[in-house]
Amino acid sequence: MSGWLILAAILASLSGLVYLAWTDPKRRRTHDLPKIARRPFVWPARIATFGPGVYLTIIGHWSGLAIWAGAVTTLGWIMAAITPETYANLREDLQTKRASGWAKAQQLSKAALSVSAKCIPGRVLAWRIELPVLAKAPTGTPKLAENIEGLKARVTALEARLHRLEDRQASDVADFEARDRIVVSVGEDQTDKPLNAAE
Amino acid sequence: MSFLTQAKTKRFLAVHGWSGTLLGLLLYVCIFTGSIVVFEDEIDSWSRGQIAHHEGIGTLVDHKFRVTARDVDRKYYEEVSIFRLADGNMRYLFHTHETDQETGRIVEPIVRMTLDSATGDVIERWEGLRSELPSDPGGALRNFWVDLHVQLYMPNPYGIILVGVLGLAMMFAAVSGIVIHRHVFRDAFVAARSSKRLVGARDLHVLAGTWGLPFAFILAFTGAFFGFAGNVGVPLMSMSAFGGDQEAMIETIVGVREDIDLTPAPLAALDFVIRDGMSRTGAAVNAIQITNYDSAGAKIMLQMDPSPGSLAPQTLAFDGVSRRFEGEAPLFGQAPSIGSSLLGIIGPLHFGNFAGLASKLVWLGMGLAMAFVTASGMLLWTKRREQDQLWNGFRHWIVVTVWGLPFAMLVSAVAYFITVPVADPNLWTPLGFLAGAVVAVGLGLRTESTEARLQLANAALCLAMPVLRHLMGGTSWAEALIGGGTEILVIDILLLAMGLLLLRKARPAVSDREIAPITPIQEPAE
Amino acid sequence: MMSYLQRANGFLQSKARTVRWVLCGPTTLFVTLLLMMGAAHWLPEGDAKVDNIALPVLAFPLIWVIVFLYALAEENLVRGVAVMVGLIIGHVGMLLAVM
Numbered sequence: 001m002s003g004w005l006i007l008a009a010i011l012a013s014l015s016g017l018v019y020l021a022w023t024d025p026k027r028r029r030t031h032d033l034p035k036i037a038r039r040p041f042v043w044p045a046r047i048a049t050f051g052p053g054v055y056l057t058i059i060g061h062w063s064g065l066a067i068w069a070g071a072v073t074t075l076g077w078i079m080a081a082i083t084p085e086t087y088a089n090l091r092e093d094l095q096t097k098r099a100s101g102w103a104k105a106q107q108l109s110k111a112a113l114s115v116s117a118k119c120i121p122g123r124v125l126a127w128r129i130e131l132p133v134l135a136k137a138p139t140g141t142p143k144l145a146e147n148i149e150g151l152k153a154r155v156t157a158l159e160a161r162l163h164r165l166e167d168r169q170a171s172d173v174a175d176f177e178a179r180d181r182i183v184v185s186v187g188e189d190q191t192d193k194p195l196n197a198a199e
Numbered sequence: 200m201s202f203l204t205q206a207k208t209k210r211f212l213a214v215h216g217w218s219g220t221l222l223g224l225l226l227y228v229c230i231f232t233g234s235i236v237v238f239e240d241e242i243d244s245w246s247r248g249q250i251a252h253h254e255g256i257g258t259l260v261d262h263k264f265r266v267t268a269r270d271v272d273r274k275y276y277e278e279v280s281i282f283r284l285a286d287g288n289m290r291y292l293f294h295t296h297e298t299d300q301e302t303g304r305i306v307e308p309i310v311r312m313t314l315d316s317a318t319g320d321v322i323e324r325w326e327g328l329r330s331e332l333p334s335d336p337g338g339a340l341r342n343f344w345v346d347l348h349v350q351l352y353m354p355n356p357y358g359i360i361l362v363g364v365l366g367l368a369m370m371f372a373a374v375s376g377i378v379i380h381r382h383v384f385r386d387a388f389v390a391a392r393s394s395k396r397l398v399g400a401r402d403l404h405v406l407a408g409t410w411g412l413p414f415a416f417i418l419a420f421t422g423a424f425f426g427f428a429g430n431v432g433v434p435l436m437s438m439s440a441f442g443g444d445q446e447a448m449i450e451t452i453v454g455v456r457e458d459i460d461l462t463p464a465p466l467a468a469l470d471f472v473i474r475d476g477m478s479r480t481g482a483a484v485n486a487i488q489i490t491n492y493d494s495a496g497a498k499i500m501l502q503m504d505p506s507p508g509s510l511a512p513q514t515l516a517f518d519g520v521s522r523r524f525e526g527e528a529p530l531f532g533q534a535p536s537i538g539s540s541l542l543g544i545i546g547p548l549h550f551g552n553f554a555g556l557a558s559k560l561v562w563l564g565m566g567l568a569m570a571f572v573t574a575s576g577m578l579l580w581t582k583r584r585e586q587d588q589l590w591n592g593f594r595h596w597i598v599v600t601v602w603g604l605p606f607a608m609l610v611s612a613v614a615y616f617i618t619v620p621v622a623d624p625n626l627w628t629p630l631g632f633l634a635g636a637v638v639a640v641g642l643g644l645r646t647e648s649t650e651a652r653l654q655l656a657n658a659a660l661c662l663a664m665p666v667l668r669h670l671m672g673g674t675s676w677a678e679a680l681i682g683g684g685t686e687i688l689v690i691d692i693l694l695l696a697m698g699l700l701l702l703r704k705a706r707p708a709v710s711d712r713e714i715a716p717i718t719p720i721q722e723p724a725e
Numbered sequence: 726m727m728s729y730l731q732r733a734n735g736f737l738q739s740k741a742r743t744v745r746w747v748l749c750g751p752t753t754l755f756v757t758l759l760l761m762m763g764a765a766h767w768l769p770e771g772d773a774k775v776d777n778i779a780l781p782v783l784a785f786p787l788i789w790v791i792v793f794l795y796a797l798a799e800e801n802l803v804r805g806v807a808v809m810v811g812l813i814i815g816h817v818g819m820l821l822a823v824m
Binding site for chain 3: 204206207210211214366367370371374375419420423424427428431432433435436438439440442448451452529531532533534535536537538539541542545
């Protein structure tokens, strides 16, 4: 019972902190995020953040208060310390994974449908299922297409850059090897000559 | 702000930075080990490979105790303690106080018995002076890590006082941190900017410091209290309030029970007293103390676990014959007082042991956050001065310490596991730590990718530890799963997870450096 | 009177760094211990007659931080030295009188 109470208190405070962090002007400014004009829920968020602590104090649940305070400061720190860029990367990762998961599920269901379509009841079933499933594309898909286009463009750009670098490096290496050969040949000459001379 | 002139801020920053730099490495060792030994009981049963019991001493104590006590000389009945050991076995401690004829000092002869948890048979009996108790090889790892935190493994009382000084420094660092930074609330959500320059390092330190502030203060305050109370505070107070008469002080604090009725009388049924105590507080009994057992003047004290919602554990007093409840026995003095109540919460607030695993996990998190504040502060201070060769070198050794400490602790655990069956781990565990420290320093001598190398070394030991523990005869996962040995499973899994995490973090860094291209890749000018 | 103060100030300012060190280091520690010991005689004992002993021991780290912050923050070195010396003399006198 009291365990759930404390957990609820921690979660309530964290939800408040998430809002405060997300809309925090200085955080957005230092990480080049677009400005948010209005922050209508600042006070509710502040109450959600500190309220549970006040509540635990009023009911005299001291151990709960200590755990709540420790957990909120530690988790709040971790949440605030992760940069918006990292969050964005995580979200992108998650989206591509979800999208690829969706694509796989679609493939599987298509395969299953084509198998079931070999018999007439299956065909009926297929017709019925296929309509809603395939007609209503997932909302993530257009964005996915955009993402793919964006990624393709980026890959081309990066490939071009890589080629340039490779060319430069190749010339560097050629240059380096040429110098190396000179050194080696000079060395050989030096070691060989006295030997030859001795012979 | 009118309070802060520029000169004042400068002074505060200088003391904050310099004290942090001079004491920072020690402070880091103290804080990091402290956050680990929050789990000292769990580490103890994990290292012993034994399945721990949390149910307190249970409610069926009476009969076994009476039968066992018959084999003990009556003179030891003066004080009896009953409690459960980490491995589930019961411990009976009968003791008395005598004056040594030769030295004139008060000594404490004891009879110590260990009873098997399942059969109730006496499996160990030891008689002698308390000061001569044999060392416990199984607890070597826990004791060493705790010593490292409490007194930096230095001789008593210097280590404890030094740690107390560290606590004072940390309190000042927390307070002066706010004074210097000023925008605690405005910057509470500013994550570190991804700049290679100073500002990123500053963001890291300031953010962690801001959030860690309240508990940094509490942990430092309680820690400093522990550092000074016993060695400095109490002797000085006895001098001041009692003119140096320690006995008078003890009489005031503990009280003297004169004319105790020692005519034989049977003890009240312990099991009833235990149930009474449990129903009064809603908590389990942690230990029982009986004074003047088997006499009319007997008293029973129950040390309870903290009841739900409270921080401090209670001690309940009962009449030993009639089992009448006499009230709560204060920690300090003979009647309830503000001082005693406040002293009672110092321990729980420092150890985080008032609500089982939940509070311990939170305390671990806060401890590690604080270790991060210390390390990031030192790195910031030295980054400011990285043009200077000396500071830059120091910066390198800070990194070595940050990763070398956990590595040396892991090596001490390896030494413990290897030597427990064949030698005295009380000797080898600290030596293992020393060896680990030497290896860490050795790895630090190569300046490139030191951090990744040390991370890899840590990862290797984290991954090897559960295997080693198992090979040296520790409880297997199957046994732990069936027998309820949660801490064995949790610590093993945490170690494996830590190992994999560090491996993932360190490997690309090491291999990157290994095949680093000769020419740095430059941004194309487009 | 004024000129004495000015001379004292001049002397302390000329050795400002040393004075600050002595003030924040040994003096702070000494004053803290004296404040703790002195409190045993003016704090109320409470019903259990232990509060006047327990509370000062408990507050020791807190007293230290407060005294240290004062010694560090005080801009007027003459006043800083006067306060600390005053505390020392007052407490030593009181302790000698009651002990």
